[in-house]
Amino acid sequence: MIRSEILREIAPILNPHLVVCNIGLPSQELHMIDDNPRNFYMLGTMGLASSIGLGLALAQPKTVISIDGDGSVLTNLGTLPTIANNVADNYILLIIDNGSYGSTGDQPTYAGKKTKLEAVAAACGCENVVTCQAEDTGKTLQAAIDSKKMTIIVAKCESGNIKLPVITKDPVVIRDRFMTAVAD
Amino acid sequence: MSISKKIVDDFVANDVSFITTVPCKQLAGVIDEVEARPEIFHIPSNKEDEGMGLCAGAFMGGKRPAIIMQNTAIGVTINTLATLTQFYRMPLPMLISYRGELREPVACQVEMAVHTKALLAQMHIPTYHFHKESDADELDAILKYTFMCNKPVAILTDASFWGGYGDQ
Numbered sequence: 001m002i003r004s005e006i007l008r009e010i011a012p013i014l015n016p017h018l019v020v021c022n023i024g025l026p027s028q029e030l031h032m033i034d035d036n037p038r039n040f041y042m043l044g045t046m047g048l049a050s051s052i053g054l055g056l057a058l059a060q061p062k063t064v065i066s067i068d069g070d071g072s073v074l075t076n077l078g079t080l081p082t083i084a085n086n087v088a089d090n091y092i093l094l095i096i097d098n099g100s101y102g103s104t105g106d107q108p109t110y111a112g113k114k115t116k117l118e119a120v121a122a123a124c125g126c127e128n129v130v131t132c133q134a135e136d137t138g139k140t141l142q143a144a145i146d147s148k149k150m151t152i153i154v155a156k157c158e159s160g161n162i163k164l165p166v167i168t169k170d171p172v173v174i175r176d177r178f179m180t181a182v183a184d
Numbered sequence: 185m186s187i188s189k190k191i192v193d194d195f196v197a198n199d200v201s202f203i204t205t206v207p208c209k210q211l212a213g214v215i216d217e218v219e220a221r222p223e224i225f226h227i228p229s230n231k232e233d234e235g236m237g238l239c240a241g242a243f244m245g246g247k248r249p250a251i252i253m254q255n256t257a258i259g260v261t262i263n264t265l266a267t268l269t270q271f272y273r274m275p276l277p278m279l280i281s282y283r284g285e286l287r288e289p290v291a292c293q294v295e296m297a298v299h300t301k302a303l304l305a306q307m308h309i310p311t312y313h314f315h316k317e318s319d320a321d322e323l324d325a326i327l328k329y330t331f332m333c334n335k336p337v338a339i340l341t342d343a344s345f346w347g348g349y350g351d352q
Contacts, residue, residue, distance in 0.1 A: 020241070040244065044267030048237030051229075052268075055241025055249070058225060059202060078230030082238070086227050175272040179244050 001134035002160035003096050004029045007067075010138050014039075017145070018182060020053040020066045024103030026096070028164050030067070037181040041167055041174055047076030050093050054083055057091035060182060063145055064090060070097040070111035077120070083152070084125030092144050093152045094137075100159035118154045126152045134158070187317055187346075188213035191279070194320075195250060196223045198327040200277070202242040204228065204235035205252040210281040210346045214252060232257035233264040236276065243274050248331060250277040255284070255300045255340065256293075265307055265336055273334045277327055282313070282340040287348045304338050311338040314345045 003026065011034040020040045021027045027041040042049055050073065053066030073079065073095055083093065099112020111117050118131045128149050132140040134157035144151035167174075185193075191214055195203065204227050205215045219226045225247075229235035232253045239249035257280070269276050283290070284297025304311045310333075312326055313319070323339065330337040 042268075044271060045233075045237070045264050048233065048240070048264065048268065051234045051237025052241040052244075055202070055227075055238035055243075056245045057241070058227070058238075059242040059245025059247040076231075076234055076237075078234050079237075082227065082229055082234065171272045175244065175274070179246075182244055183246060 001157050002162075003069075003098055003102060003157055004162045006096060006134050006137050006155060006157055008033050010141055013138055013142050013145070014065060017063045017065050018056065020049050020056065020064065022049040022068050022072050025161055025164075026067055026069060028167055029162070031167050032164050037177040040178045041169070043167060043171055043174075047072045047079075050079045050083065051076065053093065054079070054086065054088060054091055056182070057088035058086060061090060062182065063092070064088075065092045065094055065141070068093060068095050069102065070095060070099060070117055071101040071109045073117055074109055074111060074115075080121050080124035080126060083150070084121075084127070087127075087150050089148050089150050091150045092141070094141060095152065095154045096157060097154050098157050098159040102159060102161050106159045106161070112159075118152075121152045121154070128152065129154070131156065186213065187320060188217045190320060191323060192217040192221060192224075194323045194327060196221060197324065198248065198331070200248045200250045200327065201225060202227070202239065202247040202249040203252060204238050204249070206232050206235060206254065206257065208254045208281040208283070210283070210341070210343065211252055211254075211279070214279065218252070231260060233261045236261055236264045236269060239276055240268055240272070240274055243276075248275070250279065252279045254281050256296045258300055258303050259296060262303065262307065265309070269336045270307075275331045275334045276336040277330045278336060278338050280338055280340050281346075282342040285342040285344070287343040300340065309336050309338050311340065314339060314341045317345060319345065
C-alpha cells in the first residue's frame with residue numbers, strides 16, 4: 001500500500017475529527033479524497049504539521065489528528081520531546097512512514113534506512129507509540145481515538161505517488177473555514 | 185513593579201494565554217514570569233519555527249498566542265513567518281531579545297543584530313524597538329494592534345532596555 005491508499009482507507013475515520021495535514025502530496029491527496037472544513041491543509045512550511053496539531057489540541061478539547069510523514073518529522077525532530085512533555089490526550093500524531101520524501105521525487109529518508117522513528121519517539125518520552133503496517137492503519141487509528149490517550153502512530157507503507165493537482169484554495173479561506181469548524 | 189511582571193501583565197490583560205519560549209539570558213525574568221502565571225499555558229519549544237507552529241495551532245484553537253525568542257531566531261523562522269503566519273494571516277506577537285546591540289559582550293551576536301531590522305523590514309513585519317524601560321508603555325497598544333491586523337509583529341528589546349548584562 002502507498003500513502004494515498006492509506007488515506008483513502010482512513011478518510012471515513014478522519015472525517016468527523018480535526019485534521020492537520022502535511023505539506024505537498026498528503027494534503028493534495030486528502031483534499032481530493034475528502035475535502036471538508038475540518039481539514040487544515042498545509043501549503044508550505046515543511047515539518048510543522050505535528051507542532052500545529054499539538055498547539056491546536058492543547059488549546060481546545062476536540063480530537064486532533066496530525067498526518068505527518070517520516071521526512072517531515074525528521075525535519076522537525078524537536079517536535080517529539082515537546083509532544084512527550086506536553087501531553088494532550090485529544091492528540092494523535094499519525095506518521096505515514098514510507099521511507100522517502102514523496103513530494104520531491106521519492107528520495108530516501110534516514111527513516112527508510114537505520115533510523116526508527118518509533119524508537120526515537122519512545123526515547124523522547126512519548127508514552128503511547130504504536131507501529132503498524134499500512135493495512136492496519138485504520139483500526140490502529142480508530143483504537144487510538146477511542147483510547148482518549150495521546151498516541152503516536154507510525155504506519156509503515158511503500159513509497160509511491162499518484163498524479164493529482166495542487167490545492168488552489170486560498171490559505172485564508174482554508175484557515176477561516178477550519179477555525180469555524182473548530183469553534184462549531 | 186518589575187519590567188518582566190509589567191510585560192506579562194500586558195500579555196494577560198490582552199488575553200494572551202498560550203506562550204512558547206526559547207531561552208535567552210535577557211529574557212529569563214520574563215520566561216520565569218510566564219511560567220508562574222496560571223492564566224498562561226507555557227510551552228517551551230526546541231526551535232523557534234516549531235514554536236510558531238505551536239502558536240498557529242493554538243490560534244486556530246481559539247487561544248491568543250505569543251512567542252518569546254532571540255533575534256537570531258529571525259534567521260531560523262523566515263520561511264515559517266512567510267508560508268505559515270503571514271500566508272494564512274495569523275497574529276503573532278514576537279517578544280524578541282535584541283542581542284548584539286550596545287553593551288553586548290559577545291561579538292558573534294552582532295552578526296545577526298546587523299541583519300535583524302533589515303530582515304524584519306524585508307518581511308514587512310511591523311517592528312517596535314524597546315530601548316528605554318518607558319518604551320514598554322506601548323506594549324499594550326502593540327498587542328491590540330497585532331490581534332487587530334492578524335500579522336506577526338516584532339518587539340525588539342535591547343540590552344539597555346533590560347539594564348545591561350551586569351558583570352558579564
